[in-house]
Amino acid sequence: MRKKIGLILRKAMGGDAEVSIPENEKFGHYSTNVAMKLARGKKAAPRQRGEPCPAGRGNSLELAAELAAKIEKSAPAGFFEKVEVAAPGFINLWVSKKILRDELVSIFRQKERYGRSDVGRKKKVIVEYSSVNVAKPMHVGHLRSTVIGDALANVLEFAGYKVIRWNYVGDWGTQFGKLIAAYKRWGRKSEVEKSPIGELLSLYVRFHKKEVENPIFLKEGQEEFMKLEAGDKENRKLWRWFSKESMEEFKKVYGILGVKFDVVLGESFFEPFLKPLVERLYKKKIATESEGALVVNFDKFSAKKGLPPALVQKSDESSLYLTRDIANLEYRIKKYKPSGIIYVVGNEQALHFEQLFAIAGIIRLKNTKLAHVKYGLVLGEKGKKLSTRGGEAIQLEELLRKSVGLAGKIVEQKNPKLKAREKNAIAEAVGVGAVKYNDLKENRMSDIYFDWDKMLDFSGDSAPYIQYTHARLRSILRKAHKASGIQYPSFAKASVGKQVSSLDTDIEMALIRKIAEFPETVRRSAENFFTNNIARYLYELANLANKYYESTPILTDKNVDRRNVRLMLINSVAVVIKNGLGLLGIKAPEKI
RNA sequence: GUCCCCGUAGCUCAACCGGAUAGAGUGCUUGGCUUCGAACCAAGAGGUUGCAGGUUCGAGUCCUGCCGGGGACACCA
Numbered sequence: 241m242r243k244k245i246g247l248i249l250r251k252a253m254g255g256d257a258e259v260s261i262p263e264n265e266k267f268g269h270y271s272t273n274v275a276m277k278l279a280r281g282k283k284a285a286p287r288q289r290g291e292p293c294p295a296g297r298g299n300s301l302e303l304a305a306e307l308a309a310k311i312e313k314s315a316p317a318g319f320f321e322k323v324e325v326a327a328p329g330f331i332n333l334w335v336s337k338k339i340l341r342d343e344l345v346s347i348f349r350q351k352e353r354y355g356r357s358d359v360g361r362k363k364k365v366i367v368e369y370s371s372v373n374v375a376k377p378m379h380v381g382h383l384r385s386t387v388i389g390d391a392l393a394n395v396l397e398f399a400g401y402k403v404i405r406w407n408y409v410g411d412w413g414t415q416f417g418k419l420i421a422a423y424k425r426w427g428r429k430s431e432v433e434k435s436p437i438g439e440l441l442s443l444y445v446r447f448h449k450k451e452v453e454n455p456i457f458l459k460e461g462q463e464e465f466m467k468l469e470a471g472d473k474e475n476r477k478l479w480r481w482f483s484k485e486s487m488e489e490f491k492k493v494y495g496i497l498g499v500k501f502d503v504v505l506g507e508s509f510f511e512p513f514l515k516p517l518v519e520r521l522y523k524k525k526i527a528t529e530s531e532g533a534l535v536v537n538f539d540k541f542s543a544k545k546g547l548p549p550a551l552v553q554k555s556d557e558s559s560l561y562l563t564r565d566i567a568n569l570e571y572r573i574k575k576y577k578p579s580g581i582i583y584v585v586g587n588e589q590a591l592h593f594e595q596l597f598a599i600a601g602i603i604r605l606k607n608t609k610l611a612h613v614k615y616g617l618v619l620g621e622k623g624k625k626l627s628t629r630g631g632e633a634i635q636l637e638e639l640l641r642k643s644v645g646l647a648g649k650i651v652e653q654k655n656p657k658l659k660a661r662e663k664n665a666i667a668e669a670v671g672v673g674a675v676k677y678n679d680l681k682e683n684r685m686s687d688i689y690f691d692w693d694k695m696l697d698f699s700g701d702s703a704p705y706i707q708y709t710h711a712r713l714r715s716i717l718r719k720a721h722k723a724s725g726i727q728y729p730s731f732a733k734a735s736v737g738k739q740v741s742s743l744d745t746d747i748e749m750a751l752i753r754k755i756a757e758f759p760e761t762v763r764r765s766a767e768n769f770f771t772n773n774i775a776r777y778l779y780e781l782a783n784l785a786n787k788y789y790e791s792t793p794i795l796t797d798k799n800v801d802r803r804n805v806r807l808m809l810i811n812s813v814a815v816v817i818k819n820g821l822g823l824l825g826i827k828a829p830e831k832i
Numbered sequence: 833g834u835c836c837c838c839g840u841a842g843c844u845c846a847a848c849c850g851g852a853u854a855g856a857g858u859g860c861u862u863g864g865c866u867u868c869g870a871a872c873c874a875a876g877a878g879g880u881u882g883c884a885g886g887u888u889c890g891a892g893u894c895c896u897g898c899c900g901g902g903g904a905c906a907c908c909a
Contacts, residue, residue, distance in 0.1 A: 258849065266852095273851060276889075300889075328889055330852070373909075413909060462907095507909085533907055548835080554907040561909045588903050590836050616837070617902070650871070670871090681857095682845060686838045687902055693858090694844065698871055700857045701845090708871050716868050764848070776846070779856080786872065795868045832871080 241343060241756035245270050245333065252314040253307055261757070268324065268332030269753060275304035276329040300329030307331060340752045341740045347755055348812050355758045355819060359766065360401030364576055367393045367403055369584035370499070373410035374486040374506070375419055375440035378493055378636040380618045380690055381586065387679045387825065388615060389584035390499045391771045394823045399766035404502050404576060411483050411506035412564065415444070417465025420478050421457070422447035424464075436485035462556070469511065469558055479508075496640055496672060498825060510567040514559045517567050518552060526602055527552050536595070541602055550595040565596050566603075573608050580609040582769065587614045587685060613769045616687035634690060644671030646696050647704070655831065662831070669827035670704050677703035680824050681775035701779050703826050706817060709782040711832040713814040716795050718830075720807050723795070742802035743809065747788050751809060754781050755816050762823065771824065778820045785813050 242259045249257040249272060257274040279300035304325045311331065312323050322334040347354050369389020372378055378386075390405070397403045422443040423432075431439045451457040468475040483506065494500070518534060521527035527534040532555030538547040552563045572581065583593060593612035600610060648667035655663070678695055682688060698704035743752075761777045764770075794810060797803040818828040 260848070260851085262852075263847085263855070264853075271852090276851080277849095279889085326852075328851090371909095410909060414907095415909070531906080535906070546835085548905055551906045556907080558907085560907075564909095586903090587837055589909085591904050592909090594836085614837080619902075654869085654871075684838085684845080685836095686845090689844075691844075697858075700871095702857085702871085704871055708869085712869055712872085719868065760848095768848095772846080773848075776856085783856095787874095789868070790870095790873050793868070797868095831869095 241335070241753065242270065242760050245335075248315045248319070249274070249311060252311040262332070267326065267330065268322075269335050270333045272331050272333070273329070275307055275325075275331060276300045279303050279329060301325065301327055304329040304331050335753075337744065337749060338741075340749055340756075341743055343756050344743070344752045344809060344812060345740060348808055352815060352819065354812075354815065355762050356398055356400070357759065357763060358400035359763065360396060360399050362400065362402050363580075364578040365396055365401045365403050366406050366572055366576065366578045366581045367396065367584065368406045368408050368582065369393070370407045370494075370501075371410065371585065372407070372486075372490055374416075374483050375437065375444060377437050377441060378490065380634045380636065380639065383636055383639075383675070384615050384618060384679050385584050385586070386494075386497065386499055387676045388613070388683060388771060389582075390497075390825045391680055391774075391823060392582065392584065392613065392765075392769055394825060395762060395765045395771070395774070398762055398823060401766075404578070405500065406572075407501040407504045408568065409483075409487075409504060409506040411479075412508040412511065412559075413561065414462055414465045414558075416468060416479055416482075417463065418447050418451070418457075418461035419444055419482065420464040420468065420475050421460045423478060432482075432485065436482075437489050440482060440486070462558075466556065466558055483508075493636055493640070496637075496644075496668070497676075498672070498827070505568075507561075507564045507568075510564045510571065511559070513567040513571065514563050517570070518559075518563065521552060521603075524603075526599075531555065536599055536602075538595075538598055541598075547595060547598055548591070550599070562592065562596060565592075566599055569596065569600060569605060569610075570603075573605055578608055580611065582611045582613055584613045584615075587616055587687075590614055611769065614685065615683065616685055619687050619689050639675060639695065640672060642692075643675050643696055644668050647671035647674070647698070650698065651832070658831065666829050666832050669829050670698070670707060670832060673703035673707060673821070673826040674698055676824065676826055677706075677775060680771045681779075683770055683772040683775075703821070704832070706778050706782040706821060707826070707828055707832050709785050710814055710817045710821070710828045711830065712789065713785060713810045713817070714830050716789065717807060717811055717814065720795055739801040739805045740808075742799065743805050745792065747784070747791065748806075748809060751781075751784055751788060751813060754784055755812055758816050758820065765823075774820060774823055778817060778824075781813065781820075782817060785810070785817075 242261070245259050246257065249259065253274070255274075257272050258277075259270050259272055262268055262271045308323050308325050308331050311333075312320065318336055319339055320333055321336040322332075324332045324334075326332055367389055369392075370382060370386040372382055393403045393405050419440060423440075426446065427439075427443055447457060447461070451461070464475060468479055487504075518527065521536070522534060527536050529535075530537075530549070533551055534553035535549045535551050537549045539545050539549075550562055551560055552566070554560060569581070572578065585593070590612065593610075593614075597610050597612075600606075600608075644667050647670035648663065651658070651663050651666050651670070655666075658666070674697075675695060681701065743749075757777065761774055765774050789810070792806070794803065794806045797806060821828045
């Protein structure tokens with residue numbers, strides 16, 4: 241709808257104009273500030289300090305009136321109910337009810353396809369997210385990456401991109417040398433088999449403690465990693481085993497979260513590429529020697545001055561995280577030729593990605609747009625970083641189990657008659673949805689504080705609220721099907737035109753305008769890689785829907801035509817909610 | 833020390849390219865289940881947007897300086 245108005249404005253004045261939705265309806269359903277923008281452009285003439293601005297208010301108001309007249313003229317007959325000009329130069333627009341009703345019919349006919357677009361035009365995009373580390377449990381930090389990345393992938397797909405979901409697993413590096421060293425000292429096969437991640441973690445933690453006391457342990461770890469990288473048989477075998485056991489456990493968590501990947505590759509995969517890569521960088525004088533190590537010094541490349549130098553090879557000739565990421569990048573671009581790659585990785589790695597992208601520029605990987613979608617840390621209740629080593633990290637499995645358990649209790653209480661199987665499915669959808677939504681609605685850069693109460697709050701601005709609204713809408717629609725034999729497909733035929741005119745109340749019009757915002761909400765999310773606008777949109781829509789069925793009889797409406805179109809309206813709302821939650825990776829059960 | 837992110841109601845967060853009276857949730861006070869499901873709805877109180885300047889018709893948003901919190905910064909990932 242906003243797009244349509246944008247087109248009318250463009251026609252009216254031959255240029256693009258920003259269309260916004262005012263918070264207060266007295267300023268219109270839609271509003272534009274072009275007049276003020278244009279007025280500013282005109283009064284570029286220099287003036288004395290302190291002298292009152294010659295253009296400014298009066299001028300932009302006049303211009304607004306002029307434009308408003310043009311807009312009214314070039315809009316289709318009866319499109320706007322009202323066009324008003326307000327100081328200091330806003331043009332406020334009210335869309336007529338007829339246009340809104342037509343919009344609803346169009347939305348209704350599009351069904352599940354409503355909101356999809358082809359802005360991506362099947363272009364390939366790689367979304368890298370989750371990025372778990374072998375031998376370490378998934379915690380709430382991984383949750384952010386996993387949930388945000390998965391939602392972005394959904395959104396991009398919905399916008400017509402061909403998305404490759406990529407899990408880049410941390411399975412290489414000095415830490416594995418330490419782990420191997422620890423296992424060789426204290427490990428037992430049976431213990432690891434019993435609880436792989438738990439046992440590997442405790443070995444790692446134990447080793448880390450020793451390392452702090454005695455640097456000989458650090459050296460031992462580094463040596464084991466060198467052996468691993470050199471292809472030592474025993475170390476390779478251990479490493480393969482650790483990876484396999486860990487991935488099995490991660491799969492369980494991904495199963496609960498309902499997250500799937502197209503490509504799961506470990507850092508280790510790129511190991512064969514590293515030597516030639518480093519040699520190439522050295523030959524081309526991109527990397528230079530410094531204190532025995534190889535370093536990319538950005539000051540030599542005029543475009544990237546000021547970045548701290550980046551290490552690509554240690555003085556013992558072993559590889560680094562960055563080296564592997566460069567290899568990974570080259571590999572992806574060569575194999576998939578994506579138009580963009582999105583890394584969903586925490587804020588704390590900002591420098592790493594700046595350096596990676598700068599190197600990508602230097603070695604001319606320019607046709608692929610690179611984006612680091614960053615997010616704040618998850619902090620403990622006292623504002624401190626949660627450390628895995630200190631055992632403070634809140635483990636993902638525990639969180640999900642608690643949330644699903646709580647949801648289960650509430651379902652038991654509210655809906656005791658349902659079958660156990662159904663109850664479990666609902667508890668999982670609600671419990672997992674609540675946790676996911678919590679991360680997705682606050683997708684800001686700022687750090688977030690982990691709070692159990694907040695995580696497990698199922699009221700207000702939460703996934704369960706939206707799911708509940710959806711379930712109630714579906715419940716009404718189910719009853720309509722059963723009791724009165726109403727058949728939806730008939731709505732999509734000719735009779736709709738007449739019936740739909742009985743939709744008339746303010747809240748009905750507001751609901752139509754709200755569902756009309758869905759496509760642009762999704763588009764914006766795909767453009768700037770945010771998900772919180774979708775979450776907020778869904779909450780607002782659900783809130784409006786809630787008010788609607790609390791205040792307006794639908795199924796019990798005695799006016800049959802009106803009842804039918806009201807059902808049509810809530811059907812469209814339900815479809816949008818379900819689709820929108822789907823984009824966020826959250827299920828919308830029929831009953832809850 | 834340098835760089836990145838952040839600072840908005842008691843608490844947790846919104847605010848689309850700078851736009852109109854800064855919005856939600858939660859908590860608190862009050863009202864609503866004999867009517868399509870109360871995980872709900874309605875009403876109220878709650879703010880010098882960290883501080884000081886600047887740009888602008890207009891600043892939470894942009895610029896400069898300061899204060900406060902978090903993070904990164906060569907052999908971790």
